[in-house]
Amino acid sequence: MSSSATNTATYKFNHTMFRIKDPKVSIPWYENVLGMQKFREAPGGDFTNYFLAFPGGFGDKANASDDEKTAVQLNREGVLELCHNWGTESDPNFKGYASGNDEPGRGFGHIAITVDNLEAAVKRFDELGVKFKKRPEEGKMRHIAFIYDPDGYWIEILAQQK
Structure with missing residues (x-):
């Protein structure tokens, strides 16, 4: 594919992903504290991805069904993906994820x-x-x-x- 076949002016920063310990804690926090809305849940083999966004970013689809919002997900910006690896919520030895702000692993x-x-x-x-x-x-x-x-x-x- 040649570089003339794509236009970087049309690129959008779509989403960021955080790994979370417990979706029963994190999802309500993002919904109730920040006002985001979960519009998609995508289970995998041993994890589930949850997609949240501010409703206003869906434009005229703000009051649409979750399926309709999922259809426009990749055409909008500002999506947060929360990835829950199953079992972390009940593992007493799970120490949490690195936030990137502490040593080692600052980034x-x-x-x-x-x-x-x-x-x-x-x-x-x-x-x-x-x-x-x-x-x-x-x-x-x-x-x-x-x-x-x-x-x-x-x-x-x-x-x-x-």
Whole structure:
């Protein structure tokens, strides 16, 4: 295939995948804390992938069925895939996954979510008992917060620019 057969201007960043310990904890957290919506569940041989996204990113399909949303999944941006390897939720020896922010294995850092009102979002996270890595009033960068998801992944919270 020659390079003229594809147009990089049409490429989209579609999704990021996190491995999770327990979907019964992680999925409700992403739905209730961040407002995402699970629209697809894809079981494999010994794992299940769950696909979540903000409903507004589906455009006129925001109120569509999960099957209709799955049909447009690869044509949108901002999808989060949560991969549950079966058995981790009940394994007492499972130590969790590396977030990428600790040694050894530093590499991956975080995903970022923009919100309409940072102060109100922080207050809401407090009310929901969300654990913070960094609050806006801490450190030099007063315009951002970092929260932890149930598996210890960092999520940066930024105010949308109007």
